[in-house]
Amino acid sequence: MKKQCFKESETSPNQQVSLEYCCWFEDACILDMDYFVKTLSNIKQKGVRAESVTTSWMKKRFFVETLVSVLPPDKDSIPCNFLLRLLRTANMVSVDSTYRTELENRISWQLDQASLKELMIPSFSHTCGTLLDVELIIRLVKRFLSLDHDGSKNGAALVKVAKLVDCYLAEAGLDANLSLSQFAALAGALPSHARATDDGLYRAIDTYLKSGSKAP
Known part of the structure; x- marks a missing residue:
């Protein structure tokens, strides 16, 4: 190493x-x-x-x-x-x-310092149908927002997390077992002003639709 x-x-x-x-x-x-x-x-x-x-x-x-x-x-x-x-x-x-x-x-x-590779944590639950632990990422994003009570995290950190989320969604969206509710929950976990542009989110949506997922 x-x-x-x-x-x-x-x-x-x-x-x-x-x-x-x-x-x-x-x-x-x-x-x-x-x-x-x-x-x-x-x-x-x-x-x-x-x-x-x-x-x-x-x-x-x-x-x-x-x-x-x-x-x-x-x-x-x-x-x-x-x-x-x-x-x-x-x-x-x-x-x-x-x-x-x-x-x-x-x-x-410090979620804004994470890499996409390390966020790709598989689901180890026997009851979860998705390959990746999407529920975990939803929790991390929500906690990232809730832990910043004093506003010490600057806007750049929020933008970084938004980009990470969109890239993660593009990868997770390849899984046909990813439900629409999970996709929407993660995509909507961040406030609208977190994204400087919606291009990454649109790519993730396109990937998800092409995956053929029919899960509710």
């Missing part, structure tokens, strides 16, 4: 601590995930009792919950994209809702 290098003179003591935190979390997650993937591959190849699979799953859940519990308290101390990757894993192993809510709140605060 590539890490950006910073000269000592370019970072303050607080920034240095944050960078060290991020590097540690990245290494910990990657190493543990690599191990977990290898474990599941061995299970598939050799065949292991269900009890062993459950034990591995519980260890993974404990690992994620531990990471979340020791996150620095500052809102912007951990990059948004890392938090999104952690949330993806948290949803996969069904961590306690308290930890998921904590991650979602942190992500929502």
Whole structure:
């Protein structure tokens, strides 16, 4: 994994601590995930009792919950994209809702810094018909708006989120199982003034209509 290098003179003591935190979390997650993937591959190849699979799953859940519990308290101390990757894993192993809510709140605060790639979190629910967790993105967008009580988020941040939402809708709209109500809920989650232009939204609508979705 590539890490950006910073000269000592370019970072303050607080920034240095944050960078060290991020590097540690990245290494910990990657190493543990690599191990977990290898474990599941061995299970598939050799065949292991269900009890062993459950034990591995519980260890993974404990690992994620531990990471979340020791996150620095500052809102912007951990990059948004890392938090999104952690949330993806948290949803996969069904961590306690308290930890998921904590991650979602942190992500929502800096949603304008997210990348489309990391927002493409699959749905791990057996009752959800869509490939992507659209309901999660709806929650993140609504929390992004609700958490900004003091108006500290500038207009540029809102425009960035609007562009992200439109790009996400264009990808999610390819899924024929995406319901019209879900599409409309996400498209309408942002105020009208958030979009400098509606071109991105129109492209998303066009993609959705061409997908052949007939879900209500």
